[in-house]
Amino acid sequence: MSYFTTVSRARSLLLLALAASTAGCATKASASDATEAAAPRVRVETAQVREAPMPRSLALTGTLRGDRETDLAANAIGRVLETFVERGAEVKKGDLLARLDVRAAALTAAEAQANAALTRAQEETARRECDRYRALLESGAISRAEHDRIADQCRSAPLSVAAAAARARAASQSVGDGQIRAPFDGVVAERFVDVGEYVRHDSRVVALVSKGALRLEFTVPEASLAAVKPGGALTFTVPAYPERSFTGTVRWIGAAVRETTRDLVAEAEVQDPDGALRPGMFASIALATGEVPSPVVPRSAIVPRAGRAHLFTVVDRRIEERVVQTGVEKGDAVAVLRGVRAGETIVIQPSEELQNGQAVE
Known part of the structure; x- marks a missing residue:
């Protein structure tokens, strides 16, 4: 094989390789263009x-x-007899939430009321005595010292009546506190007591939040x-x-x-x-x-x-x-x-x- 034949064959092979490369690039470009054309475009508001x-x-x-929250305390002593609300319950001001056994407090209240009635009767007796001793003093039948002794009893009798009445009201309040009521409109966030539990004045009964x-x-x-x-x-x-x-x-x-x-x-x-x-x-x-x-x-x-x-x-x-x-x-x-x-x-x-x-x- 001559030198010129070898060169001619090499040139032919190079031309074929260039043609194949060009065709490949064209194919890739065509594919890329096709893909771009097929890609979905979106319409947006900008x-x-x-x-x-x-x-x-x-x-x-x-x-x-x-706006208003409270952990409502019992403010009384006794065993829980009934509960009337659950967590999430809506209540109005004054609604009954729980009831305690306050029979002992009721007996104390009855005794205090009886004592108050007794002191009122004693005050009435003392008042009549004062009226009588005043008349005796004016007629000269008794001395001033004897009259003043009875008058001192008359002045202290109303004080005894007031003290006895206050004790009766306090005892009655303890009975009333046995019925635990909502202080405002709201929702029960938590109930802390169950039937049978014994509570004291500071025991929490319910957590209440306003709506x-x-x-x-x-x-x-x-x-x-x-x-x-x-x-x-x-x-x-x-x-x-x-x-x-x-x-x-x-x-x-x-x-x-x-x-x-x-x-x-x-x-x-x-x-x-x-x-x-x-x-x-x-x-x-x-x-x-x-x-x-x-x-x-x-x-x-x-x-x-x-x-x-x-x-x-x-x-x-x-x-x-x-x-x-x-x-x-x-x-x-x-x-x-x-x-x-x-x-x-x-x-x-x-x-x-x-x-x-x-x-x-």
């Missing part, structure tokens, strides 16, 4: 992230309390006291409803900083129109302390997933899902502390099927 003055807030924690109005009790660090003022607005969330935000207004501020914890206790009135909140709930609070320019987005753009807030942005005509940190809310606007900047494009009503990387029409 808006730009705008900057607006939003409330600046102080992060605090607190606990919800009933409707709630208070949010929270503590403010000493360094942040200047931010808390009566009438200040706050928002808060509770673990039971992580996607909801509730509002309140600061009404009561403690008079002194606690030395042990270096904080101040304050309370706010809470709005709970649908009764979703319960006393004892833990609350994460955002206390408004002023306004600061912040990127804001419509509330409808926020998608909660796995306890975090997500937004869908549009970058180079493709969907880009982001995890963002949200701040306070003002009307329908939500401040975004981290994750997007003012001027970026977001999807304002994302569907559940929307995914990261999808092309936008």
